[in-house]
Amino acid sequence: MSADACPSDTLLAEIGTLELPARLLPGLARCFADCLWGGLAEDRWIGTGEKTLEAFYTPRRLAVRIPAVACVRSGLTRIQRGPTLAQAFDSVGQPRPAALGFARSLGVDLAALTIESDRLVYQVSEPPIRLEERLPALLEEALRKIPIDRQMRWASGTPPFVRPIRSILLLHGTRLVPGQVYGLATGRVAQGHPIHHPAPVTIAHPDEYESALRNAYVLLGRPEDPALRERIWSLVVESARNWRSEWHPVPSGATLQEVSALVEWPQAVAGGFPERFLKLPDPVIRAVLCGQQRVFPLADHTRHLAPGFVGVVNLASTDVNRVRAGMERVILPRLADALFFFEEDQLRPLADRARDLAGILFDKRLGHLGERRERLIRWVNHWSRPFGVDPALAEEAASLVLCDLTTSLVREYPELAGEAGAYYALAQGSPTGATQALREAYRPATAEDGLPETTLGRLLSLALRTDLLAGYFLIDEKPNGQRDPFGLRRAAQGIARILDHRSDPASHAQAPGPLPPLVDLFKTALAGYPASVHSGQPIDRLAAELYDFTLDRLRARYLEQGGKLDAFEAVAALRPETLGDFRARLDALVTLRPRPEFLTLAQMMKRVGHLLKKRPVDTPVPADTPPPLTLEPVEAALEAALAALESRVQTALAAGHYRAALEDLLALEAPLAAFFDSVLILTEDRLLRQRRLALLERARDLLRSIADLERLQGGEIT
Amino acid sequence: MERGILCTPVPQVNAVMAAFQDMVFSLNQFWTGQGCLWIPSYDLPMGAATFHPATFLRALDDQPWNAAFLQPCRRPQDGRYGENPNRGQQYFQYQVLMKPVPENFQDRFLASLDAIGIDRHAADVRFVEDNWESPTLGAWGLGWEVWLDGMEVAQFTFFQQMGGFDCEPVMGEITYGLERLLMYLSGSGDMYELVWGRGAANREIRYGDLFRANEAEMSRFNFEATDPGSLASRFATLETQATALLGQGLLHPAYEQVIEASHVFNLLDARHAVSVSERQRYILRIRKLAQAVAAAYRERPR
Structure with a gap:
């Protein structure tokens, strides 16, 4: 068999399924492609260099195309290393259990083993192998490796998968790769659109995959490629324009993502609803249209919602009016329900609902929502003044923030928590300062969501989050790996973003004054829980853990935004009290880092760190010691530089001017360099040694008042 | 197109x-x-x-x-x-x-x-x-x-x-x-x-x-006319009966008690007579019975 007779070629694998869950779809396609690519690379069918592959999906298929996959893999020798000779044989050359066990584990006789570098080894030569002998197994392995939270079983004897598999397409160039995968024979056909192209689609070559499916009324999505979503959005925009030229669709990224995973042949259909439903607040209409029906609301040129929507269907219907009427008929009762809830909820003052909260569990180990409300009020009362907000307003907001959880509207649409309460409270005469905070209390709901715009909104959001985190840390329900059932990471990420908001592009908020230490915010939250929940755990330790947990989220976000880990760690080592302080130090470091003196200074700080670590344990100098020798000029210069800087830096630091302080400290570079060049630090003379080390220690302490430069990369002395 | x-x-x-x-x-x-x-x-x-x-x-x-x-x-x-x-x-x-x-x-x-x-x-x-x-x-x-x-x-x-x-x-x-x-x-x-x-x-x-x-x-019956007290005791009776019937090998009658208990629970729920924590307990009580019936059915010779 020669590789020439059978050249490398492009591979196409497609798994035809029943409808896959839309929420998982792009991720499944990505995992499937990566898993198959990994299997092929590990088994040496493709080069392990740059990863070139294309992943595709529709609701009824996952596919991957990989170029340059070998057709024949040349023979290879595998070597399995066993015990050393001393372990393997006794003094008279009889095999010991280690040797026998090694042979048994391989399923061969002892005689089949050879000796290499004083070890027993097993060499096995594998003959050349053709792709079809391995590929079906690799494909099945790739499918089994995809992590799926709930696997479906659908037929006895077939392994489970996320949804039933109906067909396997497997092509290498123009060649069908024969075999069995998940009990199905591989083929070269894919499913077309169920109505527009019910006949199977034959794929002649992997490169024709998209065009062949396009002709069968199937548009392929690709993970991380917005083309399909953009196409659907343009259909939506066009449909809205044709319906009422003065209206335009309101974008919703989540809805667009979802509908793009629900259709193979997207078509947009516009429809309307009676105007009387416009008396519902916009977020309620959006919750009904986007959340429940996965359609896009329409707005007029003043950006007010209009009584219409655009839905995306999977069919070029022969009777579009009927589809429109059908969609309208579903939306109407849902809007009617929402309006009924909205009006019914307002028959009762929001504040009245506080007493119902005692009947709703927060968590069975952490008590009911009435208790949570009491804690939130106490927390907000404690911190309203330091945050500079009106205490009375803050208390009103905190006392109302959970009340809308008992309303019919929020029970039907949990995502309206906050919005609903804000609306009801405003209608019932609460001041706008408080109602705006209610509206903002759950922000940021996601990593992309905007932050609360008012200080009271931020305070309320912090109250909800610190209370949640404190509670679950008290009962030791910390996130573990992928598991985070109570959304604690999201809560901490919100805290990190709110407190670090000056760096957040999503924020339009003005900078507040200096904020209280982060651990203190957590301590207040922890102290809010009764002794029965505490069961004697020290508050300080838990508050420190919560500080670290929040810093983890800050770190993750900083890295995502392209920040450097070492700079983050250089500041984190000092555990700054507030995240504002943290950010100021980090900014100073990042700004001055490109300066050449900075690099030298950082390198020298590493050296100082080593020296101080190596420092011999010196006994203190006795009092009757003769006066120290006169200073060398470089010592004197360093001493003078330190003395000059110490007070200036202290002043700058007290004002939070880290950048100015660090810039001043760059002046240490020259005297320090001269010092290292001219004097021996670890000299035999104990007095001199102590004096010189003390100077270095002063320099280090001074720099450490900003960040631990020893943790920076790129400063190694070579 | x-x-x-x-x-x-x-x-x-x-x-x-x-x-x-x-x-x-x-x-x-x-x-x-x-x-x-x-x-x-x-x-x-x-x-x-x-x-x-x-x-x-x-x-x-x-x-x-x-x-x-x-x-x-x-x-x-x-x-x-x-x-x-x-x-x-x-x-x-x-x-x-x-x-x-x-x-x-x-x-x-x-x-x-x-x-x-x-x-x-x-x-x-x-x-x-x-x-x-x-x-x-x-x-x-x-x-x-x-x-x-x-x-x-x-x-x-x-x-x-x-x-x-x-x-x-x-x-x-x-x-x-x-x-x-x-x-x-x-x-x-x-x-x-x-x-x-x-x-x-x-x-x-x-x-x-x-x-x-x-x-x-x-609707009037479900929301207004049922007596939550007697519904709750009926639930308890059905639960006891189901267990007793299973003990006598009467699987189908036992399962009927489960079906009824589930409906009685829904009637109680419609009267808002069940608090959140009680609700969870009722569901667990019915599930326990349903699981016992399922186990008995699977053990039954065919």
């Missing part, structure tokens, strides 16, 4: 059918033609056709089982005194069960839509993830809700567990919501206006003629 490429429509079995009884007859005819046994509805109030022993018990053994039936269902909480055109405390499910699940189960379901007169070249049919779980039955399944122009008209489920036991082989279940399907077919926005059929003197009888008075009275 060029119209010419659209496939020629499949001939409609019953293109103008728009009466409730006719839809049921069509489904009976279709599914018996697919090898399903037609069986009667169960004669106890229940929240869903999953409680029918033909579903719950038959999902637990390893024998093939194809069945189809109409099941009246009750959800006391959903009562609206006959005034809401979309919601009622009683509604009708059409249930199809196939074990093992035929490879083309979905195609058969789509053909059943053709059979009741849905033109799939005009109507947008979609399968949207909807995983089913019944905490009271200790059961869960994976599957879809079926959308017709955005309206959920059916559930399509592959049972994974029933009574806490893995279903092996897996049973497939289709549950049609008949009122919604017919509202779609007739273009009506009011279930009480749906045509049920023709009766004496060839008079057209509507859904509301048959059920609106019942709906209004049953």
